[in-house]
Amino acid sequence: MATCKIKKGDTVKVIAGKDKDREGKVIAVDPAKGKVVVEGINMITKHEKPSAANASGGIVQKEAPLDISNVMYMHKGKATRVGFDFKDGKKVRVAKSTGDVID
Numbered sequence: 081m082a083t084c085k086i087k088k089g090d091t092v093k094v095i096a097g098k099d100k101d102r103e104g105k106v107i108a109v110d111p112a113k114g115k116v117v118v119e120g121i122n123m124i125t126k127h128e129k130p131s132a133a134n135a136s137g138g139i140v141q142k143e144a145p146l147d148i149s150n151v152m153y154m155h156k157g158k159a160t161r162v163g164f165d166f167k168d169g170k171k172v173r174v175a176k177s178t179g180d181v182i183d
Contacts, residue, residue, distance in 0.1 A: 084111040084148070085162040085173065087183075092151040093159045094121055103154060107143065115145035122146050155180065 086092060090106045104118040124144045130137035152159035153175070160177040173182040 091154040096150040114148045
């Protein structure tokens with residue numbers, strides 16, 4: 081798998097699937113599987129047994145992972161591709177549309 085260009089906390093836009101054109105914040109990234117979990121996107125209904133964390137159990141709504149190829153980084157209100165560059169001897173993420181350093 082190539083270097084992961086999306087990180088936890090980034091705002092992304094969904095570009096494919098049932099939630100296409102919706103935006104959200106990345107909650108978790110799994111680079112080994114190439115998946116991301118986005119806040120409020122790809123919601124599923126899950127039946128959970130009662131446990132110490134959830135005493136009553138029942139039916140809960142939660143986010144399911146999306147493939148990382150189905151999301152794009154949002155920069156200044158527009159979806160953009162992300163690249164890498166070296167600035168002052170450090171490897172940094174760069175928005176391809178504007179050339180601005182992301183972090």
